[in-house]
Amino acid sequence: MIKAQAHAAMITAPGSGQGKSIVTAALARLHRNVGRRVRVFKHGPDYLDPMVLEVASGNPVYQLHPWMTGEDECRWRLAEAAQDADLILVEGAMGLFDGDPSSADLARLMGIPALPVIDARGMAQTFGAVALGLASFDARLPVRQVIANRIGSSRHGDMLRESLPDGIRLLGAIPRNEAMSIPDRHLGLVQASELSDLEQRLDEAATVLVEAGMTGLPDIVELAAEAPGTPPPLLRGCxxxxxxxxxxxxxxxxxxxxxxxxxxxxxxxxxxxxxxxxxxxxxxxxxxxxxxxxxxxxxxxxxxxxxxxxxxxxxxxxxxxxxxxxxxxxxxxxxxxxxxxxxxxxxxxxxxxxxxxxxxxxxxxxxxxxxxxxxxxxxxxxxxxxxxxxxxxxxxxxxxxxxxxxxxxxxxxxxxxxxxxxxxxxxxxxxxxxxxxxxxxxxxxx
CATH class of the missing domain: 3.40.50.880 (Class I glutamine amidotransferase (GATase) domain)
Structure with a gap:
């Protein structure tokens, strides 16, 4: 049995297109740059986001999906990572409650709090309502912090912070910034190997988060799992x-x-x-x-x-x-x-x-x-x-x-x-x- 503790969070959103991929990558780079050991995982099938997340964190990225990879493997990968990592981030897929199993299902099963990224463009007090809805939709899933993305000014950030109900804090308010974007095409993000300036892009994105006050860590969680058995040598000599x-x-x-x-x-x-x-x-x-x-x-x-x-x-x-x-x-x-x-x-x-x-x-x-x-x-x-x-x-x-x-x-x-x-x-x-x-x-x- 593997048992370990680490700061951990599921980076999610109300829906696709809110900016969770670049926020996850920027958070990983931010904490790596200050000397923390960071491991990142991706919920569900995805090849492109993990390429960028590996560059951001400096560590391998694996998929977690209760149906595709199995619940036991999800638990084992997280517990194994927690033995060495200071911070574990899991990038969700689509919206928090979208799909079956959803990102919320994975977070709840693994005992990891959800940390929603909410695109706050054109939004004021309604930001608090969206955060409250995400936090109260499933009482079994803790949502204690949220991230405001693409804000227009510091005053806009203050309004969003003031709109939040008791029990939910604003981890940070990220301004609109060209650094918080990665080119994409018909299947998703451009492959990491195609971006010659990716390291620089990630460092710039991390700097944006530092300036937004997002240097804090999510809650510590305890992760435990049984180690998997050794697969049979069915391909020996192949x-x-x-x-x-x-x-x-x-x-x-x-x-x-x-x-x-x-x-x-x-x-x-x-x-x-x-x-x-x-x-x-x-x-x-x-x-x-x-x-x-x-x-x-x-x-x-x-x-x-x-x-x-x-x-x-x-x-x-x-x-x-x-x-x-x-x-x-x-x-x-x-x-x-x-x-x-x-x-x-x-x-x-x-x-x-x-x-x-x-x-x-x-x-x-x-x-x-x-x-x-x-x-x-x-x-x-x-x-x-x-x-x-x-x-x-x-x-x-x-x-x-x-x-x-x-x-x-x-x-x-x-x-x-x-x-x-x-x-x-x-x-x-x-x-x-x-x-x-x-x-x-x-x-x-x-």
Missing amino acids: RIAVARDAAFAFVYRANLDLLRAMGAELIEFSPLHDAGLPEADALWLPGGYPELHADKLAANTAMLQAIRDHHVAGKPLLAECGGLMVCAEQLVDKTGDAHAMLGLIPGTAEMADRLQGLGMQSLTTGLGELRGHTYHHSRLNSDLPPTARTRKLAGTEAEPVYERNGLVASYFHGYFPSAPELVAAIFRGQPLNFNTTNNAKESDHA
């Missing part, structure tokens, strides 16, 4: 080549950790820059932004042929979301230009003007239930019948899963620790034992 570059960057740290814990040797390669594959037993093409680099991917014909040769040899290949797009015959980008891809799946991956897939899903097999999510702006037009479909927990329709000659491809992003035996079977090229329920129509799971 060399897995993992695509990692600007086009393929959507990878959970926990997924890499699990593969290594099961004995796999991971070798990173770049489909954008390398001329060939490293020696490997299996390939993993994760999600990312292939649509932004389609011309360069298409031009690297040596790499495309190397991946085709791997597939022709019947070796395992997992392609998730962006990886699926590259497995199509061609990829049509947002400007309408078509680019030749791998051709492992007949058809075309085409960018759309709006979101095509969103929500928590799972893939059920005789080897376990792989949990995860879908989130994509493209669609695959293919006559190839899917081997199976995911099961929808919430959001848009279930995703097709294609399987042919060692290839397993889908828009679905899996959280590997939820089904280690299934993941090992994918990378070993073993039968996956899809349940017949995975071939049911999406309407069966609405």
Whole structure:
């Protein structure tokens, strides 16, 4: 049993777009800059925010989600972090009570107070009403402090502070400032690696918070959990080549950790820059932004042929979301230009003007239930019948899963620790034992 204490808070908001991502990153950088050990976590499926939060805190960022990662893993990750950290921040998703499980559910289960960031533009005394509503909606969830964001003046901040009811304090009032922003695009924040001045941006954002008087720490909480068991060595001796570059960057740290814990040797390669594959037993093409680099991917014909040769040899290949797009015959980008891809799946991956897939899903097999999510702006037009479909927990329709000659491809992003035996079977090229329920129509799971 692990038991430890740390200052901790769930950084949340009444809804999306309130500024909680940059506030979380700025808080992490502020406390890191004064010598505190900071650990940050992200509630729910997200690849982009954690990239920035890792740079801000200087430490790895993992996902916490009672359904996707499981309650026990959430408790263990927080308790383990508390053994060394002075401060633990969890960035919420959407609004505090949005989703199932919501950020409020996670905070309540973990015993962490919620710290809402409220966009105060165009608001005066109503700020207090919003804070009171968040604090009183669920009596089991403590909300003792709030943060006012994007205030217009010091007098505006005073008005907001005076509007708060007894029992709720204003941790800080953040002025409108260009430093409190990070560029974004259709899937979320721009990748941290694309921002050459990110360190400077984070330091400037931290300075804004210092000037707003936000140097205090949230409450101390006690965190306890049982340490997880050691996964079986199902991938011992297996060399897995993992695509990692600007086009393929959507990878959970926990997924890499699990593969290594099961004995796999991971070798990173770049489909954008390398001329060939490293020696490997299996390939993993994760999600990312292939649509932004389609011309360069298409031009690297040596790499495309190397991946085709791997597939022709019947070796395992997992392609998730962006990886699926590259497995199509061609990829049509947002400007309408078509680019030749791998051709492992007949058809075309085409960018759309709006979101095509969103929500928590799972893939059920005789080897376990792989949990995860879908989130994509493209669609695959293919006559190839899917081997199976995911099961929808919430959001848009279930995703097709294609399987042919060692290839397993889908828009679905899996959280590997939820089904280690299934993941090992994918990378070993073993039968996956899809349940017949995975071939049911999406309407069966609405």
